[in-house]
Amino acid sequence: MKSRKPRKQRKWLYNCPKHQRHKLLSAPLSEELREKYGTRSLPIRVGDVVKVMRGDYKNTEGKVNRVDRKKYRIYIDGITKEKVDGSTVFVPIHPSKVMIIKLNLDDKWRRAILERRRGAPAPAVEEAAVPEEVEEVEA
Secondary structure, three states: OOOOOHHHHHHHHHOOOHHHHHHHOEEEEOHHHHHHHOOOEEEOOOOOEEEEOOOOOOOOEEEEEEEEOOOOEEEEEEEEEEOOOOOEEEEEEOHHHEEEEEOOOOOHHHHHHHHHHHOOOOOOOOOOOOOOOOOOOOO
16 A cells, blocks of 8 residues: 555555455454563454453453454454344444454464564574684694
């Protein structure tokens, strides 16, 4: 994205490829997770436990039930509303309005991402071995 024009930004958002939409569905981590994993945010996945930070459902916690990449919304267990016909539906919530409290680490790829973001500890610097002067023995 090189344009700053609002029209082109909106167009890019609506026509964005699925693999880039995944990154746009990111949410910040809680303080404990931030300290533990050394990263501020991660893309939301089904199975993550999140806390709603804004809106009518503020301070509600629940497990992510569904991630809708097309509409840029997530659906959380426990956040439903009743329709006129009596059936209940999940309320769509934008991922920027939630905070991840517990991560779903069932996927080895996600664990690898966290390891990579944490950064491997710097290898111990070994002092360069200074060659000792060897006395030459004449034969």
